Amino acid sequence: MAQLHNAGKIEHQLSQAEHHDHPDMEEMRTFGFWIYLMTDVIIFGTLFATYIVLQGNTNGGPGPKDLFQMGGIIASTFILLTSSYTSGLAVLAMHKGNRNALLGWLGATVALGATFIIMEINEFTHLVNEGATISTSAFLSAFFTLVGTHGLHVLLGLVWMVALMIQIAKRGITPVTKRKVNVISLFWHFLDVVWIFVFTIVYLMGVS
Amino acid sequence: MWERVKTFASEFFVTGDPMIYGADASIVITMIGIVFGLTYFNKWGWLWREWLTTVDHKKIGIMYILAAFLMLFRGGVDALLMRAQLAAPELSLLAPDHYNQIFTTHGVIMILFMAMPFMFGLFNVMVPLQIGARDVAYPFLNALSFWLFFSGAMLFNLSFVIGGSPDAGWLAYPPYSGIMHNPGVGQDFYIWGIQISGIGSLMTGINFIVTILKMRAPGMKLMKMPMFPWSVLSSCIAIIFSFPILTATLALLFLDRYAGAHFFTLDGGGNPMMYINLIWMWGHPEVYIIVLPAFGIFSEIVSTFAKKKLFGYKSMVYAMMIISILSFLVWAHHFFTMGSGADVNAFFALTTMLIAIPTGVKVFNWLFTMFRGKITFETPMLWTMGFIPCFIVGGLTGVLLSVAPADFQFHNSYFLIAHFHQVIIGGVVFGYFAGLYYWWPKLFGFKLNERIGKWAFWFWNIGFYLCFMPQYALGLMGMTRRVVTYGWDKGWWEMNLVSTIGAGLMGIAFLFQVWQIVYSVKHLQKDETGDPWNGRTLEWSIPSPAPHYNFATLPQVTSQDEWWEEKQRRLQGIATPATKITEPIHMPKNSGIPIIMSMFWFFTGFGFIFDWLWLAIPGLVGVVVCMLIHSFNYDTDYYIPVEEIKHTEAAIRGVTS
Numbered sequence A: 001m002a003q004l005h006n007a008g009k010i011e012h013q014l015s016q017a018e019h020h021d022h023p024d025m026e027e028m029r030t031f032g033f034w035i036y037l038m039t040d041v042i043i044f045g046t047l048f049a050t051y052i053v054l055q056g057n058t059n060g061g062p063g064p065k066d067l068f069q070m071g072g073i074i075a076s077t078f079i080l081l082t083s084s085y086t087s088g089l090a091v092l093a094m095h096k097g098n099r100n101a102l103l104g105w106l107g108a109t110v111a112l113g114a115t116f117i118i119m120e121i122n123e124f125t126h127l128v129n130e131g132a133t134i135s136t137s138a139f140l141s142a143f144f145t146l147v148g149t150h151g152l153h154v155l156l157g158l159v160w161m162v163a164l165m166i167q168i169a170k171r172g173i174t175p176v177t178k179r180k181v182n183v184i185s186l187f188w189h190f191l192d193v194v195w196i197f198v199f200t201i202v203y204l205m206g207v208s
Numbered sequence B: 001m002w003e004r005v006k007t008f009a010s011e012f013f014v015t016g017d018p019m020i021y022g023a024d025a026s027i028v029i030t031m032i033g034i035v036f037g038l039t040y041f042n043k044w045g046w047l048w049r050e051w052l053t054t055v056d057h058k059k060i061g062i063m064y065i066l067a068a069f070l071m072l073f074r075g076g077v078d079a080l081l082m083r084a085q086l087a088a089p090e091l092s093l094l095a096p097d098h099y100n101q102i103f104t105t106h107g108v109i110m111i112l113f114m115a116m117p118f119m120f121g122l123f124n125v126m127v128p129l130q131i132g133a134r135d136v137a138y139p140f141l142n143a144l145s146f147w148l149f150f151s152g153a154m155l156f157n158l159s160f161v162i163g164g165s166p167d168a169g170w171l172a173y174p175p176y177s178g179i180m181h182n183p184g185v186g187q188d189f190y191i192w193g194i195q196i197s198g199i200g201s202l203m204t205g206i207n208f209i210v211t212i213l214k215m216r217a218p219g220m221k222l223m224k225m226p227m228f229p230w231s232v233l234s235s236c237i238a239i240i241f242s243f244p245i246l247t248a249t250l251a252l253l254f255l256d257r258y259a260g261a262h263f264f265t266l267d268g269g270g271n272p273m274m275y276i277n278l279i280w281m282w283g284h285p286e287v288y289i290i291v292l293p294a295f296g297i298f299s300e301i302v303s304t305f306a307k308k309k310l311f312g313y314k315s316m317v318y319a320m321m322i323i324s325i326l327s328f329l330v331w332a333h334h335f336f337t338m339g340s341g342a343d344v345n346a347f348f349a350l351t352t353m354l355i356a357i358p359t360g361v362k363v364f365n366w367l368f369t370m371f372r373g374k375i376t377f378e379t380p381m382l383w384t385m386g387f388i389p390c391f392i393v394g395g396l397t398g399v400l401l402s403v404a405p406a407d408f409q410f411h412n413s414y415f416l417i418a419h420f421h422q423v424i425i426g427g428v429v430f431g432y433f434a435g436l437y438y439w440w441p442k443l444f445g446f447k448l449n450e451r452i453g454k455w456a457f458w459f460w461n462i463g464f465y466l467c468f469m470p471q472y473a474l475g476l477m478g479m480t481r482r483v484v485t486y487g488w489d490k491g492w493w494e495m496n497l498v499s500t501i502g503a504g505l506m507g508i509a510f511l512f513q514v515w516q517i518v519y520s521v522k523h524l525q526k527d528e529t530g531d532p533w534n535g536r537t538l539e540w541s542i543p544s545p546a547p548h549y550n551f552a553t554l555p556q557v558t559s560q561d562e563w564w565e566e567k568q569r570r571l572q573g574i575a576t577p578a579t580k581i582t583e584p585i586h587m588p589k590n591s592g593i594p595i596i597m598s599m600f601w602f603f604t605g606f607g608f609i610f611d612w613l614w615l616a617i618p619g620l621v622g623v624v625v626c627m628l629i630h631s632f633n634y635d636t637d638y639y640i641p642v643e644e645i646k647h648t649e650a651a652i653r654g655v656t657s
C-alpha cells in the first residue's frame, strides 16, 4: 500500500484539471457548495422562525421600537450591499484574467465587510450597555442569535477571503483559485440576501 | 493544594457508584492495553498511515462499522441494565436518577452513535462500488465527517465517567434540560457530542448526494442505478433538510444554558413548545433517514437471493422519494397530547397514515420479487425474511398510534416503546445486519460462518419477540415509559420478566455475532471469486477485497443489473472484451488534518462543557487553523501509474506477472 503511494508520488504529477477520465472536480465542488448553501438556508430559516415566534415576548423589557436606531442600520445595509457588488466586480476581473484588479476588488470587499462587522459590534455593545442583553428577554435572545449568526458568517467569510487573496497572489488565476473565488462570491451574495431578510423582518417590521 | 485537587477530582470524575468505577478501570486498562500493544508490535506508524489518516472510503466505512459495533455493545449493556431493573417489582438495582441517565444515553447512543455510523459505514463501503466510481465526491470531507462523528461519540461517552451523564431523555426536552432544572454538565455533553457529530452527518449527506448524482459510471442513468444508492440518495436528501434544524436547535438550547438566553425557558418569555416542535422536525425525519437505506439493502438482497430482477423498480424509487418528503410533514404526531388542537392533530394524523401507503408498496414489491424465485436462505436473506413480519406488525401498531384520539391512551406508554423498537430493530438493525452479512465478503475477502450466523439470527429474533410483544400488553395495562420500578399490585411482573428474558436472549445473540466474526477470521474461508452470492450489481464484478482504486477501468453500464447481464452475455459467449488499462488513476492523498481538526473540536466541546474558555478558545482557533492549512495545501492528489495498476490487478486476480 505505502509502496503504491510512493510510486504514485514519484511518477505522474500531472496537473489536476486536465484529465478526462475523472469527473470535472472543480465543477463538482461548486455543486456541493450550492447544496451546502441550501443547508445554511435551513439554519437561517429555523432562526427566523424562532425570531418570528418570540419577537413579541419582551418580558416587560425593551422592544424593537425602543432599541433599533435605523440610521446606523441603513448605513451598514448599504455597506454590505456595496461589498456584494465589489465581490461581483472581482469575479468579472477574474474572468478577464486580470489578477491585480481581482485582488483589488477582493480587498475592497474585505474592507467593506470589515466595516460592516465593526458597525455590528458597535450596535451590539451599545445595546448591551443599555441593559438589553441576550438574557433580558426571549425577543432579545432571538434577535442577538439571528443577527449574530449572520455576523459570524460574515466574519468567517472575511478570514476565508483574506486567505484566498494570499493564494491568488502566490499562484495567480488557476482553475482551482478560480473555483474558490466563484464559491466565495456565491457565499457573499448569499449573506447579502440573508441580510435583506434580516433588515426587513427584524428592523423594518420591528420599528414600523 | 492537595485538598483542592481532591475536591476538584471528586466533582470532575463521577464517584460513588461501583459500576462507574468498573467503567473507569476498564477504560484505563483498555487504553494501556492499546498503547502497549501498538508500541510492542511497533504499529503506530502503520495505524497512522493506513487508518487514521486514510481517505479511502472503504477503510473509512470499516471504521464507521467498527465504531457502530462498539456502540451497539455499550447501548446494549444499558438496555440490559434497564431490563434487569424492571425484571421484577420493587427492585433497586439502579437508583432513579441513574435510571434516567441510562435510558437517555441508551437512546442517544443507539440512534446517533450506533445506527447513524452503521449506516454511514454501509454508504461508504458500497455506494462507490455499486455506482462504478473510484471514490466519493469529497474524500477529505469524508474523512473529516468520520472523525467528527468519532469525537462527538467520545465526548458523549465520556460523560459516564467525567462530570455526569445527561438524563433528560434522548431528545432532551426543556424545561427539564434547561439550566434551572439540570445544572450539571450532562446536558452539555449531550449538546456538544451530538452537535459535533451532527456536523459530520450533514457533510456526509452532501457528499453522497454529489457522489451519486455526479460520479456514476458511464452509461448508468439514474433509472439504471441499483436500489441501494437510490435509498442512500433519499436518505441524504432528508439529512440535508433536517440536520440543519438540529444544529440550530441544539445551538439555541446551548445559548439558553450557557449564555442565559430565553428561547425555551419558563421565564423571560421563553417557549419550551418551540423546542418540542423544532426537535421533532429533525427527529421524525431522522427515523426515516436510518430506515430508508435498510429498504435499499433489502431490495438488493431479495433480488440477489431470489435470482430475479427486482419487482417494481420504478415504484420502489418513487416510494422512497415520497417517504423522504412525507417524513417532514408528520412531526406533530409525537405530541398529539400537548394541546395543538383538533385540526392540527387531524392533519398530522392523516399525513402519518399516508406514509403507510408507499411503505406497503415496497413490502409488496419484495414479496413479488420472491414469488416464484429460486430462493436460497443464506444469512443475508434470513435477516431480510425476518424483517418483513416484524416490520409489518411494527408498522401496523404505528398506524394505531397515528390515530390521534387513540394516542391519548398510548402516549408515553410501553405500547410506544414496543412499537418503535419493533420498527427500529426489525427495520434498521436487521437491515444493517443483512447488509453487513451480504457485503462482508466484498469488504474483507472472506465469508462469515453461516452456521453461527444462523444461531445469532434465531437468538435475535426469538429474543426480540419475547422482549417486545409483552410490552404492547404492558402499555395497554397502563405501564408508562421511563418508570424505574413498579409495585406487586400492578399485575405487570410476569410480562416484565418475560420481556427481560427476551432482552437477555438478544444479548446472547450479540455474543454469537462476535464469536461468528472471531471464528471466521480464524477459519478463513477465502472468497476467490469476488462474487460469492452470484450477485447482480457492479460491486461483484471486481475482486474482493476491492483494490483501493476500486475499478481499474471504469465499467460501461447498459442495464439495471449490469453485472448479472454481463454474466449472461458471457455464458452465451458474447462477453464484452476487457478494456485495456491505459490511463493512470487519479487518487486523493491521505491527510492528517481531519483527525487533528476533530481533536480540536473535541477540546472546544470539552472546554464549553466545563466552562473552561482557556481550552475552548484555543480549540476553536485550532479548528480554523486546520481549515486554513487545508485551504493552502494544493498538493492533495496523485496518480497511480498504469504499470502499477496492471501489477496490482494481476496480483489480486491470482495471475503472477
Ligand code: HEM
Binding pocket: B076, B079, B080, B082, B083, B103, B104, B106, B107, B108, B110, B111, B114, B115, B168, B169, B170, B171, B417, B421, B424, B425, B428, B429, B467, B481, B482, B483, B503, B506
Ligand atoms: C437490542 C435490544 C434493546 C433493548 C432490550 C432495549 C430496551 C430499552 C428500554 C428498556 C428502554 C427504556 C424504556 C423506558 O423505561 O422508558 C429503551 C428506550 C429506548 N430505546 Fe431501546 N432497546 C434495545 C435496542 C434499541 C435500539 C437498536 C434502538 C435504536 C436504534 C433503541 C432506541 C431506544 C430509544 C430512542 C429509547 C428511548 C429513550 C428515552 O426514553 O429517551 N433501542 N430501550
Ligand SMILES: [Cu+2]
Binding pocket: B283, B284, B330, B331, B333, B334
Ligand atoms: Cu414520528
